[in-house]
Amino acid sequence: MRYLIADSHCDSILDVASGKRSLAEETNTGHLDFPRMMKGQIALQFMALFIEQHYRPHGVLMRTLELIDLIKNEINKVDYIDLVLNKNDLNEFVSNKPKILLAIEGGEAICGSLGVLRCFFNLGIRSMTLTWNYRNEIADGCGEEPFGQGLSKFGQEVVREMNRLGMLIDVSHLSEKSFWDVLKYTEQPVIASHSCCKALSDHKRNLSNEQMKALAEMGGVLAINFYPPFLNLTDEATIEDVVNHITYASEIMGVEHVGLGSDFDGIETVPTGLENIEYLPRLIDTLENKGFSSEEIAKIMGNNIIGLLKRVL
Ligand SMILES: [Zn+2]
Numbered sequence: 001m002r003y004l005i006a007d008s009h010c011d012s013i014l015d016v017a018s019g020k021r022s023l024a025e026e027t028n029t030g031h032l033d034f035p036r037m038m039k040g041q042i043a044l045q046f047m048a049l050f051i052e053q054h055y056r057p058h059g060v061l062m063r064t065l066e067l068i069d070l071i072k073n074e075i076n077k078v079d080y081i082d083l084v085l086n087k088n089d090l091n092e093f094v095s096n097k098p099k100i101l102l103a104i105e106g107g108e109a110i111c112g113s114l115g116v117l118r119c120f121f122n123l124g125i126r127s128m129t130l131t132w133n134y135r136n137e138i139a140d141g142c143g144e145e146p147f148g149q150g151l152s153k154f155g156q157e158v159v160r161e162m163n164r165l166g167m168l169i170d171v172s173h174l175s176e177k178s179f180w181d182v183l184k185y186t187e188q189p190v191i192a193s194h195s196c197c198k199a200l201s202d203h204k205r206n207l208s209n210e211q212m213k214a215l216a217e218m219g220g221v222l223a224i225n226f227y228p229p230f231l232n233l234t235d236e237a238t239i240e241d242v243v244n245h246i247t248y249a250s251e252i253m254g255v256e257h258v259g260l261g262s263d264f265d266g267i268e269t270v271p272t273g274l275e276n277i278e279y280l281p282r283l284i285d286t287l288e289n290k291g292f293s294s295e296e297i298a299k300i301m302g303n304n305i306i307g308l309l310k311r312v313l
Contacts, residue, residue: 001294004093005280006044006302008223008259009172009194011105011266013047013071024077031264032277034078034098039278043093043302044084046127046193047071048105050266053134056108061116064109068102068123075100083124086166087313090306101309103127103170103193112137112154114161126313127168129193130155131178139178142204148175151182159185166313171215172205172225172261179211188312189219191305194261196230196245197222197252203230209252216253219311221304223261224249228269239273243286246300255296259305 012023012032021027026035037045049067051060075081084090084101093099107130110116120128133143138155140148151159159182162169169190171179182190192215198206205225207215212222224245228237231245249258264270264277273282280301287297 001298002095003041003281003284003298004043004302004306005041006259006305007042007262007264007277007280008046008191008221008305009048009103009225009261009266010045010264010277011048011050012264013049013067013074015265016070016074017067022077023074031262031270031275034074034081036276036278037098038080038096040280041095042098042277042280044090044099044101044306046101046103046261048103048129048266049109050105050132051109053132057111060108061111064104064120068120068125071100071102072124084126084309084313085124087310090310090313101126103129105129105173106132106136107138107158108132108136110158114157117158117161118165121165121167125167126309127170127191127193128162129170129173130158130182132173139181140175141173141178142175144175145204148177150175150177150180151185155181156185163188168309168312176208176211179207180214183214183218186218189221189308190215191220191308192222192261194223194225194263196225197248200245200248201231201233203233205230212249212252216257219308221257221259221308222249222253223259223305226262226264226271226274227267228271231271235269237271239271239282239286242271242274243283243290246287247290250296250300255292255299256304258300260301
């Protein structure tokens with residue numbers, strides 16, 4: 001059986017921005033580049049444009065535009081990668097031709113303007129994490145806990161506009177109140193693109209059972225992050241820890257609502273066995289050994305995320 005593998009988060013563009021490497025060439029630096037995506041048989045890779053906090057407030061717009069230019073430039077260096085811009089782009093996947101979906105990580109990028117949001121959509125952005133860890137014009141992030149507030153009035157407008165445009169809302173990094181507000185106002189299902197299960201690892205970046213159930217009920221997906229501290233609160237983890245979170249999330253949410261969100265190149269330590277994007281197919285065997293059927297594995301490895309995008313875009 002050929003599995004379509006989808007990964008809903010990586011920060012690899014930052015290594016390009018800092019001049020460390022090009023994603024078009026295979027290196028042994030970092031966790032992900034285009035050739036290693038091919039080796040890992042990746043069908044769909046989200047590429048996050050993370051806006052570092054020191055660009056706030058006046059530099060974020062320029063920085064986001066620069067990162068959009070950089071990632072497009074990297075994609076143009078090879079002839080085998082296309083951007084996902086609408087549902088039709090998700091109908092056919094050819095082996096050795098990974099597709100990329102552009103995402104913004106941190107809604108401060110839109111500078112409090114729906115017009116800027118629409119401009120980013122026109123430049124190809126198809127998903128946005130509403131906040132990073134801190135407060136912005138849209139909402140509070142999980143770094144504001146225990147005093148985290150919810151969506152602002154402007155944030156409600158952003159949710160509505162993203163629904164209308166066909167841009168996937170990403171609730172990873174939100175404060176708990178913001179999470180519940182988004183679920184109240186969105187008319188489309190949403191993704192938690194790189195978080196884990198709080199019941200297994202009590203970290204502010206992970207979701208509680210109640211959040212996971214609500215996310216599933218509205219048709220959303222929780223994509224499991226590979227970062228050891230999110231998996232088990234220590235700096236070391238293995239592929240088994242990732243599978244434990246997948247298994248637990250499948251029990252709580254149903255197997256149709258679980259996916260993979262590696263966070264490669266955004267995390268400084270990785271699980272043993274999942275050191276870079278090339279090794280994602282190892283999860284297939286590990287899940288098989290845990291008793292998952294091939295249909296269930298296909299959903300977890302990529303079909304759930306692809307199905308969600310087909311509804312939203
Ligand atoms: Zn993140």
